[in-house]
Amino acid sequence: MWHLGRSMTRGVGCLGGACGTCTITTRFPDQMIPKTALACQTMVSEGMNITFLSSDPSKKTISPLPTESPSRETLFQYYPETRRCVSCQACSTACPQGIDVMVAVREAIVGDLSAVAERFTSCVMCGLCAAVCETKIRPHRMGLYARRLTGAFYPKEASDLVNRIEEIHSGRFDPEWARVMQPDDETAVKT
Ligand code: SF4
Numbered sequence: 001m002w003h004l005g006r007s008m009t010r011g012v013g014c015l016g017g018a019c020g021t022c023t024i025t026t027r028f029p030d031q032m033i034p035k036t037a038l039a040c041q042t043m044v045s046e047g048m049n050i051t052f053l054s055s056d057p058s059k060k061t062i063s064p065l066p067t068e069s070p071s072r073e074t075l076f077q078y079y080p081e082t083r084r085c086v087s088c089q090a091c092s093t094a095c096p097q098g099i100d101v102m103v104a105v106r107e108a109i110v111g112d113l114s115a116v117a118e119r120f121t122s123c124v125m126c127g128l129c130a131a132v133c134e135t136k137i138r139p140h141r142m143g144l145y146a147r148r149l150t151g152a153f154y155p156k157e158a159s160d161l162v163n164r165i166e167e168i169h170s171g172r173f174d175p176e177w178a179r180v181m182q183p184d185d186e187t188a189v190k191t
């Protein structure tokens with residue numbers, strides 16, 4: 001659209017596939033069902049019809065962390081509609097990140113919060129899964145809450161980070177650090 005000279009300021013975000021703002025549908029003349037996508041991650045081609053969608057219309061729920069270990073009832077307290085899933089798979093088909101959203105919703109229904117959290121790791125909160133859900137479920141918002149619950153109550157040790165800190169303390173990177181901190185003739189600031 002910019003290439004055509006259109007001034008677009010809405011529905012445009014990071015241009016890198018990370019913010020989930022530029023939701024679109026694409027359709028070719030011989031295609032029955034439009035495909036959902038992120039515009040910045042879609043290559044335009046001849047004959048493609050593109051429709052920009054409004055930003056995520058799903059209601060945001062204020063969902064504080066509980067004081068005790070969470071269960072599926074904790075999720076349902078704020079996202080009760082999750083139980084209405086009819087396993088139609090529309091959300092999984094719509095997801096531009098390739099997340100099997102329907103499976104995540106089923107995992108939430110049986111109370112496997114860690115599995116839900118893991119599945120939504122690459123979610124960019126575009127809201128397409130909620131937009132296509134006939135039963136008005138908000139999978140991405142429920143998934144984000146599951147991630148918060150899991151992070152707060154079942155944190156995993158970041159073993160890579162622990163190892164790297166030990167390497168730093170052992171002096172492994174001291175020569176490189178000294179080299180970086182030594183300005184050469186070109187970069188030295190002359191005072
Ligand atoms: S679109 Fe809605 S009803 Fe269908 S599988 Fe996804 S969450 Fe369930």
Ligand code: SF4
Pocket residue numbers: 020094095096097098099101122123124125126127128129130139140
């Ligand atoms: S899970 Fe939903 S909100 Fe997240 S990237 Fe997929 S479609 Fe977008």
